[in-house]
Ligand SMILES: Nc1ncnc2c1ncn2[C@@H]1O[C@H](COP(=O)(O)OP(=O)(O)O)[C@@H](O)[C@H]1O
């Protein structure tokens with residue numbers, strides 16, 4: 001286990017057009033911390049991970065494990081992957097098909113000449129930890145996806161690396177197995193406390209797994225914080241959108257008051273400082289749908305809209321609304337079978353309301369400058 | 384974490400790995416490797432050209448002012464295009480038929496490759512025993528038919544262009560079959576099933592879906608077959624020369640057998656083939672571009688298990704009978720007879736010919752030479768090919784060196800063996816390396832000829848493996864060489880077995896280049912067979928041809944044991 005420091009990491013790929021896959025990245029990972037790299041496809045997560053592993057040579061920057069520099073562009077230090085004390089779990093698992101599970105797991109011990117590990121039964125111990133002792137003498141081709149995943153994890157862990165790297169290792173599993181393996185992984189990490197970097201593109205899993213999240217955008221870190229902070233206080237519209245605030249409503253200051261989607265807002269006034277247009281972001285399940293004549297609760301604001309579509313989803317209904325040309329997505333309790341909500345039809349007029357504390361405001365043009373109602377948006381717009 | 388104390392020992396000084404020095408060493412290594420291959424492959428060709436242009440381009444004047452040259456050119460083109468057409472049609476149909484084999488008859492898949500296993504010299508001789516106008520066995524049989532009963536010879540004359548084309552086409556069919564079979568592996572069975580579900584008949588699926596999807600493969604395989612057709616030597620030499628059918632390669636051989644040797648003229652004659660070969664290699668490189676784009680992961684290979692067809696099995700068996708078994712039958716009959724005549728005298732069948740050849744030290748020495756030289760060349764070619772493939776796939780940073788390497792290792796496929804033979808003879812009879820008269824010159828020419836196969840087969844094996852397995856080993860703490868030895872090579876085992884088998888087979892057959900670089904003391908099976916053929920001692924010729932075939936078969940079997948039963952299928 002160690003403390004990982006990434007400073008100014010940059011990676012260009014030559015080609016047509018040239019890509020800046022990682023762009024001046026700064027991250028510090030505390031010892032034993034589980035860092036999740038989150039971001040849409042192509043934002044540079046895999047490249048960052050491969051730079052950490054030494055599989056990719058960065059174009060610039062510095063990476064150190066504790067006080068040992070493993071890469072430094074200026075001093076021309078570049079330790080090859082086998083000289084870094086890491087483990088890695090690949091998306092495809094990459095279990096060597098010509099070796100039994102036992103040999104696969106023992107390989108890092110042999111390659112790193114950890115004789116004492118071989119002698120003291122680290123292989124069996126690790127296999128036990130991930131619950132695959134019974135599989136030790138099988139070949140990878142004889143395992144199911146979930147079992148392969150666990151063997152890959154054991155192979156990554158067995159040599160007790162400073163840093164364990166994961167590149168979307170759950171994405172080849174089906175949804176139910178994924179939940180299961182994720183929970184196991186969380187548990188194993190809790191028990192062993194290794195330092196880990198975990199690449200993922202699904203936000204809900206990221207929240208569950210990480211001690212900290214780094215949300216990446218175009219090769220840079222957009223927000224680096226705990227899952228709670230990211231979830232509750234996204235610092236930019238990009239982050240807000242990525243963690244599930246699907247509704248975007250442009251709010252403008254007209255005739256001395258705030259309007260949303262070009263129409264005056266009902267209920268309580270939005271507490272935004274300044275007068276520049278802002279983009280409001282809201283989660284679908286923070287939006288309530290009520291009949292037009294229902295009263296708006298305290299500290300709630302509302303918009304008038306019409307129903308475009310309603311989908312039944314068991315416990316909830318997914319309702320698509322149109323507010324003066326702006327699409328809104330609401331996820332509301334489906335209630336009992338004769339509830340008002342179940343009767344929604346296309347073009348029914350409704351009222352969409354939300355709690356002010358659930359709304360997040362960003363500069364309309366740059367998407368930057370997180371500002372809740374409590375924090376006037378002006379500060380951010382200036383920056 | 385005392386456990387990893389060993390690894391930490393070299394940690395404290397972070398300046399321990401000065402990047403530039405290591406990179407420089409790598410560069411130097413790759414430079415030396417590429418330079419050595421250039422010396423091997425390019426230098427003989429350059430020397431030939433220098434010779435051809437010297438003395439006021441005397442070589443070109445001699446070669447191209449010959450009034451018969453236009454005819455030679457026409458014959459060459461006719462032979463190449465005609466045999467290409469036959470090979471493309473037959474090879475594709477057979478590969479398709481192989482995908483339609485019922486499960487129980489899967490084994491038949493390897494049959495169409497067999498014409499590669501029977502040496503070209505052997506099968507050409509075998510064909511001549513069957514279809515020679517007067518004493519040919521099949522001709523004699525056909526003359527029993529009422530409408531041919533008045534013929535004194537014929538009806539088939541193997542010594543004419545159409546028949547040379549057909550026989551050459553049979554040989555090339557096997558190559559096209561190999562390429563197209565590999566192409567089928569890349570077509571997902573779902574494409575085909577989708578067309579079947581959409582209401583296409585079997586033939587409709589073949590013409591509207593399968594064939595268009597195979598187009599890249601057909602272009603590539605067709606290009607290779609065309610080059611091989613242009614470089615054909617054995618058929619025209621053994622069958623065409625007496626009836627005045629010369630192609631460029633036999634013309635080169637004629638110049639090389641002149642006294643004194645007309646290197647310049649031979650080189651000049653080879654130039655069109657050289658240029659055309661380089662052009663095709665270039666075009667293929669440009670068309671295929673970066674090979675990494677063709678990595679296919681998983682996916683169901685083309686296999687239409689749903690509707691196996693008997694026609695598939697029947698056509699494969701029929702083709703194999705005609706292309707492989709028939710000429711071998713001819714060889715067996717002649718080898719057992721005392722002399723070759725239209726009448727088969729089964730009463731006097733004996734193994735005398737075999738006893739005779741095994742009693743001749745020249746023959747046994749030639750067999751020994753063939754086997755040892757081929758094994759040595761394969762043993763050198765495999766690691767060279769491995770290094771070259773690694774550089775080609777992972778050595779982007781070597782830039783222009785990598786591009787040069789790419790062309791150098793592809794060139795021998797585009798240039799006829801006869802041309803290389805001439806170049807090697809010229810190069811290695813002079814300083815600094817006078818190797819003529821030793822086996823080494825044959826080893827070198829064999830390595831050269833096999834480079835494209837060694838590299839291409841290992842490259843595709845590495846591509847198919849992808850980079851995940853090796854990267855997983857590197858992050859597990861394995862060094863570069865450890866990763867190669869413990870992970871990559873074992874995973875490539877069957878591909879390596881297949882490559883070794885193919886190369887061994889092609890080399891024990893090698894005839895064209897061997898004929899040029901041999902000395903009276905350094906003979907191989909093909910050359911000794913040719914000498915006996917010229918002497919007219921046909922039963923001995925047949926016996927040697929059968930021994931050659933047997934040696935090859937043993938080699939193939941051995942490779943299949945090493946590389947797993949799929950070694951040949953992996954070709
Ligand atoms: N080997 C490569 N050559 C060229 N471009 C690459 C290569 N690998 C990744 N890229 C580019 O770098 C960017 C980041 O890729 P990647 O790190 O794989 O993203 P992610 O893992 O977040 O989906 C992408 O634009 C991708 O096209």
Ligand SMILES: [Mg+2]
Pocket residue numbers: 045046047
């Ligand atoms: Mg990725």
